[in-house]
Amino acid sequence: MALGEWQRLPSIPLMLLYGYSLLGLNIYQFETRARGKSKLFMASGMISSGLQIVLSLILIYGIHLDSRTMLISPVISNFAAVLFIELNEKYVKTIHKEYISIYLLKKICIYTFPLAINAVAFWGMTNINRYFARYYLGEVENGYISLATKLAALINTLVQIFALAWQESAYEHSSSEDRSRYYSKMLEVYLDVMAVGCMAVTVATNILFPVFIDKSYNMTQMILPLYYISSFVNAISNFYGHIYNAEKKTNILLYSTLAGAGVNIALLYIFINKGGIFAVPIALTMGYAANVIMRIMKMSKVVKVRLHKKNVIADLLFLAGGPVFVYADFNIISKILGMFLGVLYFLFSYRTELLSYKEKLTKAKRRNR
Template sequence: MNGLGKFIKSTGIYLLGSVLTKVTSFLMLPLYTKYLTPTEYGNFDLYTAYITFLCSILFLDIWGGVMRFMFDYKTNEEKAKPVTIGLFIFTSSSIVYALAVILFGTVMNIPFKGLLLLYGLTMNMVQFVGYIARAQGKNIGYALGGLVGTIISILLNILFIAVLKRGYQYLYIAYCIGNIVNILIVGSDAKIFDLIIFRNFDKVLLREMLRFSLPLSINSAAYWFLTSYNRVVISNQLSTADNGLYAIANKFGSMVNLFTQCFQMAWQELSFSKAGSNKKEMDKFYTTAFNEYLRLMWIGTLIIISCVKVIFPIMIGSEFELAEPIVPGALLATFFTCISSFLGSIMTTIKKNDVLFFSTGIGAIVNVILINFLIKMYGIHAANIALSCGFACVCIARVLLLKKYLDIKLKYRWVVLLILGTCIVFIVYLNASRFINAILGIVIITIAFFIYRKQIYNGLNIVTKR
């Protein structure tokens, strides 16, 4: 199968197994906003942010390193080398993580430390097992694990929150059980245990993987200050109820991220496979890919903004209605997040992880300064302003840094047109009726179909022929 056909197939599988399951989770918002208060949901979101911070530092993003080095080998026995070493690093990190959660939770007087500990471990194990499966081409098993795990989590959420009327801590229990099911399904399909061969332990490869993964970990820590740090500031300087509103608004922002997740996963595999190409081929490939992705993402974000205005009162309970004007900013911030991740995957492919932290660090500094400076003036909106500016700086820095290694040309005409479109959509969202927003959404969708008419036709032909 050629690169495009394989890419479309992979994207379709991830769409079914990952994005659609997460969309189902998104549809749980009516449940959360009906049975939980903004304060309860704000606490859940805040403690999740703390766990994410610890995991981003301690686990070194080792799953990404395992996947990248598996692509350097051909046979299963050779691929077992990075898997075995990755498991050693993962196990060591888990021990340190457990101690950190107990210590940090005690100092911060955080409840449910045992649940938070299990939540972080299962969440990271899902990543570890999933990346190994993807490196083996076990995309269907990967998708099935995500689908079944998510369905179980959702059903348990309904049982605990709506039926039994339990507290928000039961959200962690539901997600942990879903994660465990996901791990069992994906791990069994990928035959993970067959890839753990201790005689393959290679100290030289261990050092190489640590050198590869350590910058990713540092980058993840900086990335936390670009995303989750704002939740801590809102909770401390405003209230956890305000953080609950911010979290719900960002659930809509995550829709942009979810719809690109399948693309990113398939793209990462295709991108890694281009690592050995000559510079001219890589320049052309990444220029085309970046410009198309930028345009597609931007148009998609504008469509979602218009749709959110229509569906918000249907989806969200009355206690969270103040989150509605926060949504466009959250969507814009998520857009820049996705673009920066796309550029970051290119850096990972050419093994320039050391410059990842530099670009993320710039964005993190911008975000931290702006959120603390603007929070008193603009309240919750300051978080999205700071986040958008921070990730925009990351994108600019990564484009400039990549130009040292690849000649990626940006089509500025589209950027200008899309900026104008964004201004129009924001003005209509904040000032016009839901009916007008619906009309605008239909207009943008029509324009999108016209722009991508050839790609849609070619894609359908490929799928039907396959």
């Protein structure tokens, strides 16, 4: 298949419906979060996800529908979640013509336009790698990469969960005079959690991989640690991205993502024939790294965000620990011990904060009795 050739799309109308359903769900969920309806927000997400799973099973195993199932299920599920929120909150009734402001719409467009282009550019650091792999390496290698990206989504899911809370927190502190110290502290904790988490997930996946995955996919184990590292670097990019969003400096996000996409594509062109399957996650990681470096360099002009060298060194050691356990082929006992010590170190480092949080939860439970 030629590199520029698009895959056949199952149904253009269905794809458009999927886009509208996703847009509608995002609008309703963001409005729900903005109004502080956290339980309703969570319930709508559970409805969308749960219904999508049930519909997929029915359409695939019951009706034996083709690939259109991948679009029909989320379309129905997303619209169902929108309807659920609307029935509870009646948002449509709150829309009035006098609330529409041309000035505000212009400001929103100026703010969001770079984000829209940024989303397209971000594709240059993710999905395009699989087209390169398929064209230059073949379907087998592309299968290894596909599995690796799905497993690496474990990290991305955790990042998205944190991002929901961090996004709101960043906006709340964007007008605070003490936001520099707050951003710095949050980044420090974030990096510590991600570094230890990546190390633990890398080791755990390596131990469990032979149990759940066929041995014909063993090559995936060799590239998976690199994909976990790319997820870690991407997580840093997301963290800085939310600060720029809160500070209303979205242009920087566009420039940094374009730079990262350019680095990723350039490295793929240069090294994929020599580096083979390993060139794909390495190019992706370097693209994310270029993105992060540019955002860090520009951050000083927006707000000061500092890190202690001790924490950075410790995080890098933990991040490197996972691949070392995999590539050096340590035995299972050593891997489990290393993973345990890493988590123990993190818990010990944050023992004061964890104990304080535990006390707050205990007091809250007593008040609710």
